[in-house]
Amino acid sequence: MSAPQGWEEIRAEVLRRIDRRDWAPGAIIPTEAELAAEFGCARATVNRALRELAAQGVLERRRKAGTRVATLPVRKATLDIPVTRLEVEGRGQHYDFRLLEASETVPPVPVSSRLGLAPDATLWHLRTLHFADGQPFLYEDRWLNPAVLPDGLPEDMAEVSINEWLVKTVAYTYGDIAFSAANARADDAAHLGVEPGAALFITERTTWAGEAPVTAVRLAYAPGYRLHTVL
Amino acid sequence: MSAPQGWEEIRAEVLRRIDRRDWAPGAIIPTEAELAAEFGCARATVNRALRELAAQGVLERRRKAGTRVATLPVRKATLDIPVTRLEVEGRGQHYDFRLLEASETVPPVPVSSRLGLAPDATLWHLRTLHFADGQPFLYEDRWLNPAVLPDGLPEDMAEVSINEWLVKTVAYTYGDIAFSAANARADDAAHLGVEPGAALFITERTTWAGEAPVTAVRLAYAPGYRLHTVL
DNA sequence: TAGTGGTCTAGACCACTAT
DNA sequence: TAGTGGTCTAGACCACTAA
Incomplete structure (x- = not known):
């Protein structure tokens, strides 16, 4: 050698x-x-x-x-967390989305407590349905802290998805992410076009910019979704 | 500053x-x-x-x-992939397991093709149920290439889980891993003690040592399992 | 306390690639 | 072709920790 x-x-x-x-x-x-x-x-x-x-x-x-x-190797796998549009286009499919809701309201207590906010604080509530080749791909339910948006939300939501507008506008310094499986709730099923109870892959993310909470989001993927990586 | x-x-x-x-x-x-x-x-x-x-x-x-x-930050998340025992004990719970099957047989075609083996090649088939504080935690369905086991399987399976014996005995160089959600099959439900159709978090791993396929395994976690990490 | 990894330096050359 | 990051060197000092 x-x-x-x-x-x-x-x-x-x-x-x-x-x-x-x-x-x-x-x-x-x-x-x-x-x-x-x-x-x-x-x-x-x-x-x-x-x-x-x-x-x-x-x-x-x-x-x-x-x-x-290492005796019991706690192997580390690295996952890419791309923006949804890139994830869809990376599969060679056409990306599209529809904004279902954009309102300012008081979130459920689990959301405000997860973000460390007072229970009566109002947040932006954004719900978006993402499509791959015209089929529902991902149902996104997002809560957004208005304090991190000095200029409010953009006027024309049709041009860019909130997703991308956010990552370009609000840098975050820290976040956590969790993956799990859940039976489709009624709203999941309605939006994704599946039977209630279907097994969905769920991603939940919470992010902060410094000390300020930025956003809490739950992503429900249509059946068949797989998160893949190499070891 | x-x-x-x-x-x-x-x-x-x-x-x-x-x-x-x-x-x-x-x-x-x-x-x-x-x-x-x-x-x-x-x-x-x-x-x-x-x-x-x-x-x-x-x-x-x-x-x-x-x-x-980065404009559209494809953030990288790093996941720890520990041995099941450590994962359970890391939650402060008692770990136990039961070997359900250890036989040498011809696998279904999807398995042999995923490993790049002839359809009539025989593999070890190992099914294990893992417990946390006595409750079913994980149902493991593993296919193992006997070619990477010069001395066969250990005599006393009760002492160490196959999982740990494998990682100590067969080093692998490459692997891939995929996470998804699935409705519990009949066998999943029976072993994990849940209703058929319950949403389960599924991990599928395939590993190689150099050119030789080592193992293909499907892990079905009991409901409530979350894979968590920081960004 | 001594051994080992963690980090830093000042400088050098190389590899890639925008222009 | 020139500018920028990628890597390497030889040496140094420091931080941690097993013995």
């Missing part, structure tokens, strides 16, 4: 050694300095490779204790 | 400037060299901060073209 060149080749070589069981799960591997000497490169280069593998869950690193092959 | 120290503070400062719209979506930001001069640090430190933000989808970087704030 010729010595690996560059941090990506070093990463690949480390994975090979783990796969070949030269380094078994739980075993300690050589230090950065030792590997750098073996590969004839700087320690920083080895560090880069091992750091990526640790971020991926393949290795566990602790100062002084050294670097080990 | 005092100059940020270290790449994490630089990353935070960049996010602040994006949040404050000093740097708007789509706008180009200063070069690494300029930022390094402003912050009084080495270019490599700025590079580290901006590289992390680009990996997260906040920035878009291209040589010569410079670094821009």
Whole structure:
């Protein structure tokens, strides 16, 4: 074997050694300095490779204790969270949407508490139905904090989806996201054109800009939706 | 503002400037060299901060073209894919499991084709029910390529779950994973103790070790399961 | 307290690509 | 072709922690 060149080749070589069981799960591997000497490169280069593998869950690193092959690898999967239009167009389908509601009202308590707002605070309530090739694809139910919208909502909602207008207008710094399955509620079923009780893939997102809550949104995907990624 | 120290503070400062719209979506930001001069640090430190933000989808970087704030941020979410036992114990619940089936048989065609095997190849078929505090938590239906098991399956299946035995024994190099929702099939319902048709969160994983297919598994979670992460 | 990883520096060369 | 990010180097100091 010729010595690996560059941090990506070093990463690949480390994975090979783990796969070949030269380094078994739980075993300690050589230090950065030792590997750098073996590969004839700087320690920083080895560090880069091992750091990526640790971020991926393949290795566990602790100062002084050294670097080990993860015994029970908590593998990390990276998901892309695209804007709906791009998700639909990425499948080669035509994207369209219809705004069902845009009103300013007091949300249900679970929503206001999730955003950390007073129970009587009013929010924008935006409901949108997204289509792929004319078929209902996604039913979006969004609550939006008007405090983060100095200029209010745009006049012409027909031109861009709220979704895209938001991400261009309100940057968020932190958010959380949860995926689950739910039987279609009456409104889900009506909008998506499925029987009540059909199993739907649900995404719920909450985002903040600094300390200020921005939006809480529930996305109900039409049956057949799959969120896919590589490990 | 005092100059940020270290790449994490630089990353935070960049996010602040994006949040404050000093740097708007789509706008180009200063070069690494300029930022390094402003912050009084080495270019490599700025590079580290901006590289992390680009990996997260906040920035878009291209040589010569410079670094821009992402217009339609395809945000990246990182999911942890732990072993089931750790997932249950991480909730403070007691973990247990029961092996329902361990046989060597010819799988349905969708399974063999997904693994790239001949339709008449035999595989191990392992079905396991996982419990959290004694309640059914996850129904696992796994097909396993015997070719990757030089010594066959372990004698005593009661001591460790197949899940953990596998990850310790068979390192995989590539895999893909998909999440979806499905109405409970008859077997799902029977094992998980729910009504047929209940909405279940489904995870399907396929893994390879080099060119050799390792395993294809379908995980059906009991209702209420949520996959959660931060953005 | 000593060993190991985490980070930073100042400089260099390279790879890619807008112009 | 020139500008920008991508990576590497050789060395240094620091932070954490196992022994």
